[in-house]
Amino acid sequence: MKVIEISRPGGPDVLTLAERDVPEPGAGEVRLRLAYAGVNRPDCLQRAGNYAPPPGASDLPGLEGAGIVEAVGPGVAWPKVGDKVCALFPGGAYAETAITAASHCLPVPEGLSLKQAACLPETYFTVWSNLFMRAGLKGGERLLVHGGSSGIGTTAIQLAHAFGARVFATAGSAEKCAACTRLGAERAINYREEDFVEVLAAEGGADVILDMVGGDYIPRNLKALAVEGRLVQIAFLQGPVAEVNFAPMMLKRQTITGSTLRPQSVAAKAVIAAELRTHAWPLLAAGRIGPVMDETFPLAEASAAHARMEGGDHIGKIVLEIGGEATAT
Known part of the structure; x- marks a missing residue:
């Protein structure tokens, strides 16, 4: 699979396109084929060498995304293979596929595209x-x-x-x-x-x-x-x-x-996901709230996306297109 690696700590130019083996989900985990990934300030901090991934997390950047569930590990009742979801990741979402806890997935709200849904989890x-x-x-x-x-x-x-x-x-x-x-x-x-x-x-x-x-x-x-x-x-x-x-x-x-979100336990983040599904997701489905979109960049141009974020001119969310909306078909 294609991924974006951090070749060394530094500016946006250190983000490089590479290939890695497709990961396999463990107990309680799912693998998503990603359509889009959101770009966030912690990604830039990690790239610069100032925000190390927590133990056991992927070294690749990327804390949120949306796509189709491609595989599930033991003990996962939901989501199921083929479901459209968005998810919080401990890292690794700048890639064609990525692993996360099933309990950190949320359904794509009714009326939202995969691109919009990819911008929801981290924020x-x-x-x-x-x-x-x-x-x-x-x-x-x-x-x-x-x-x-x-x-x-x-x-x-x-x-x-x-x-x-x-x-x-x-x-x-x-x-x-x-x-x-x-x-x-x-x-x-x-x-x-x-x-x-x-x-x-x-x-x-x-x-x-x-x-x-x-x-x-x-x-x-x-x-x-x-x-x-x-x-x-x-x-x-x-x-x-x-x-x-x-x-x-x-x-x-x-x-x-x-608080910082990334180092919190799987269980703690699962509680937040459950509260969001109860209290915020109905508002998204009703169109009362929604993501504010800035620019979209191809995965291979992740460096340009980081430059956009660090330039400070953006309003709302910057997105990486990986598989695009065609992922859902």
């Missing part, structure tokens, strides 16, 4: 587990989403809005801010022109902040939080180190939490 698992399971976001609460036009951001805005939260988002251009408001943000803040701390303070503070920036955003986030507010950290584009005065946090009884 939906991340957003649902952090905003709703970890931070306990509720209807009526004020949510601030940083990077609102990213794959994570566009997903967070839609899900939070669908469940009744008041959503605020930051983005770096008028075009990106407009995309955020179209998706359900009541206020999009151009961080190049406005201070999100002042905007949220005027609203009474944020009950929850979803942040992937880090660095000097961390103390500013705490200032922007309301009493009993929760800061959820999921990445550190500006670094994981900051100087923080914890006294105001104590006075306002704030919570700082966060």
Whole structure:
């Protein structure tokens, strides 16, 4: 099978097309013939040598995709061979076929293409587990989403809005801010022109902040939080180190939490998948929420896809076409 390998740590040009043997699923696992794979920031971090795969995972990049179940291992009742699914992968989705736990598969929502479905798992698992399971976001609460036009951001805005939260988002251009408001943000803040701390303070503070920036955003986030507010950290584009005065946090009884998805156990990710199937998948099937699509690149042009992501101009999800929609026929 054709795969994309990381020839050495470095820039997008280190991604190379290669061939490997087709993997066999073990107990509780399935093999998908992939139609598309989503491109995510952790793929770029892995390529650069800054995000090693967890023990036992494929060394190939790729954390999500959609396609047809081609083989199942012992003990798998669902999905079955021939089913169209999208799935979260521990790695390896930049390939014609890949292995993942059966419990990390979800049906392709009614009305969505395989390309659209390939963009769901990584962002939906991340957003649902952090905003709703970890931070306990509720209807009526004020949510601030940083990077609102990213794959994570566009997903967070839609899900939070669908469940009744008041959503605020930051983005770096008028075009990106407009995309955020179209998706359900009541206020999009151009961080190049406005201070999100002042905007949220005027609203009474944020009950929850979803942040992937880090660095000097961390103390500013705490200032922007309301009493009993929760800061959820999921990445550190500006670094994981900051100087923080914890006294105001104590006075306002704030919570700082966060998580990374990939190292979590198979069982933990299966719980997230089950919650998504119950709470989010009906909204997708009803057309109330959906993936925001940016550009599609052939598998062999994975380096161009990474360059697109790191350029920062994209809005929504970048996709690799592997087998295409013909995979389903």
